[in-house]
Amino acid sequence: MKQNEEILNIFETTGALKKGHFILRSGLHSGHFFQCARVCEYLDKVSRLAEMMLEQIKGIEFTTVLAPALGGLVIGQEVARQAGARFIFAEKVKDTLALRRDFKIHPGEKILVVEDVITRGGRVTEALAIIEGRGGKPVAVSVMVDRSEGKTKFDVPHFSLLEMSFPTYNPDAVPSELRKIPAIKPGS
Secondary structure, eight states: OHHHHHHHHHHHHTTOEEEEEEEOTTSOEEEEEEOHHHHTTOHHHHHHHHHHHHHHTTTOOOSEEEEETTTTHHHHHHHHHHHTOEEEEEEEETTEEEEOTTOOOOTTOEEEEEEEEESSOHHHHHHHHHHHHTTOEEEEEEEEEEOSTTOOOOSSOEEEEEEOOOOEEOGGGOOHHHHTSOOBOOOO
């Protein structure tokens, strides 16, 4: 697929796809890591990825984009800008997402959740709960990279630009070749 090649090229040329030994936010270990913040250094690349995300969700109506901080901020804002939608974000408060800064969600407000990478979808699930808990209507989830191997499911349609699943390991099941490399927690 030509689009998959373009997306992968963006991740590789910006240094966003890394190899080594990583501890993911989920606690799992992996030999690969998507540091999407590296893509976000290049706003022309962000603009192109947002354009592709909007093409995927054509036909889904929303008035607001909500992004989990920190990973979804730049791509979420660009998706909102291109769609002419309002943009809000949820941020970590004691490792749980919360809506702060006097952001409001109105009853029935149609909201798209935009995130950079999902492995288990924890932050997206928290974002969906925030929307529903405040009376909003989540309409879809759009992510740049889904590395869940198709395991992550949400109660709304879920779209990803790239589905790329590298093996992940529980801390007690890390293969010996990976254990030889010092593990780093690069942050999301």
